[in-house]
Amino acid sequence: MSYLSQPPRPLTRRPPVESMTGAVRMPLHSVIRMVALASAVTLVLGSQAILDWALALPVHPASDLAVNAADQWHAWMGQVGLTRPAEAARSGFRQLQN
Amino acid sequence: MLFPTLNFGLFFLVVFSVAWALVGHHRLRLAFLTAASYLFYGFWDWRFCALLAASSLGNHLFGRLIFDSPDPQRRKTILTVAIVLNLGCLAVFKYFNFFLESLNELLILLGVGRDLPFLSVLLPVGISFFTFHGISYLVDLYRGTLDRPASALQMLLYISFFPQLVAGPIVRAAHFLPQLRRPVDPAEIPAIRAFLLILGGLFKKVVVANILATELVDPVFRDPQAFGAIDLMLAAYGYAVQIYCDFSAYTDIAIGVAALFGYRFPQNFNQPYRAVGLRDFWRRWHISLSSWLRDYLYISLGGQDRRTRNLMITMLLGGLWHGAAWTFVAWGLLHGAMLVVEHRAAQGRQPLAGWQRGAAVLVTFHLVCLTWILFRAPDLGLALDYLAGFARLSQASQVAQPMVLALLAGGIGAHFLPAGRLDWLERQVATLPRTAQAAALGAAIVLIDRLGPDGVAPFIYFRF
Incomplete structure (x- = not known):
């Protein structure tokens, strides 16, 4: 390790490139509102993914509750037609794949 | 816990909410993020949380010893011991069986095959990354790039912060620790x-x-x-x-x-x-690793004074860093050889x-x-x-x-x-x-x- 015999010196020739330079900033309350609304949209449009997740949980009484709730939620979303956009996108993409 | 899963989505929502609720309590926020990061890591195998904590606290201790020692010779010795321990830990978990297996094959080829003591060890997720984070901390402190050591809490979070814990990017101590020292600004979120x-x-x-x-x-x-x-x-x-x-x-x-x-x-x-070119490629691919290897290994070996040797060693170790297999060794050596050729071909040429x-x-x-x-x-x-x-x-x-x-x-x-x-x-x-x-x-x-x-x-x- 020849560097041990050298006097201490700064190592970095080029500083790391910052990923967030020039990015638009927003205050926390706006970010929280954005996260909350995006989560709600995900909950509504992604009921199939939530059901898939619940079905993959390990067997446990709490998991049964989660599965029942997710199943019920998915059924409600299906009744009002909110599962259709995601499923249409999925089947369209699968057709393209095949 | 993988990023593109609902488990991570739920984890993120909880940690995000609590972390920002603690924004006025800097130390408490750091402690909470550390606990959340250990929970994230524990999802793979909770036993490795002890290894992660030992690595962080060990490096914290060595960092203090380096910083407090007025004797340059003693600082060098402490740094050397600390780096050897870090790499030793990596070697045991990641390379021990690979080297033993290779030695065994060599002995069989020579007709003196032996039953060598293979270890049944699991590879801790992200060990290559958190080992490099630890070494970065020690060398930055030794070199003076870091003006003072981290507190134990800052060190625990620097090594374990969940977004970069298991697959990088390799965030240097000199880049990240100053961010952990000051409170975050809730008015400026990109x-x-x-x-x-x-x-x-x-x-x-x-x-x-x-x-x-x-x-x-x-x-x-x-x-x-x-x-x-x-x-x-x-x-x-x-x-x-x-x-x-x-x-x-x-x-x-x-x-x-x-x-x-x-x-x-x-x-x-x-x-x-x-x-x-290959040099340009390595300035664009996994920049945090390639610049780490350049600054902490290639330059430390002497840089361009003995370019061919130093490039080959750096790329060989860079290949081996990716995994304990001869394919990675060959991959690293091939990149090293091509970089040497490119350097030689580029000398005196117009862009x-x-x-x-x-x-x-x-x-x-x-x-x-x-x-x-x-x-x-x-x-x-x-x-x-x-x-x-x-x-x-x-x-x-x-x-x-x-x-x-x-x-x-x-x-x-x-x-x-x-x-x-x-x-x-x-x-x-x-x-x-x-x-x-x-x-x-x-x-x-x-x-x-x-x-x-x-x-x-x-x-x-x-x-x-």
């Missing part, structure tokens, strides 16, 4: 760019990398002798796109998530397949222009693809079978599906988009009402989830 990086990362991983892996790369690499030259070439291109989309996805998501907590990570990829630049991009891309075959193959024998298969020119393609070809073209073509594309997209999104931005974010997450294959494969770099 949320739009963070969400764009996260969405882009999810798309690259869930859709592009996963489809290319299942439809093209995995079948061909499993049995290359069953495929002709066209499929082998497509799978090599496919792996180039897959590994880029997989790894850059992880780091994009990590950078985006960290930004939502108020921390900045460095850029880790910069359109690597538009590089005009490339016009068609020469285009040709250089094409040649560099194909050289990189060639080395990816070694990187992806499970052993050298299969890699050689793969390369030999390029002679089977007449065999028709079995894997050239339109979707696969479109993803390949898109994955490579995206490297030639203008450099400021993210800034431009961010500005466009920023003009939309906040409600529309949030609704689009939620809808995009659902859409990406539905487009990908069922299930999520682990990220490739988790193995390293």
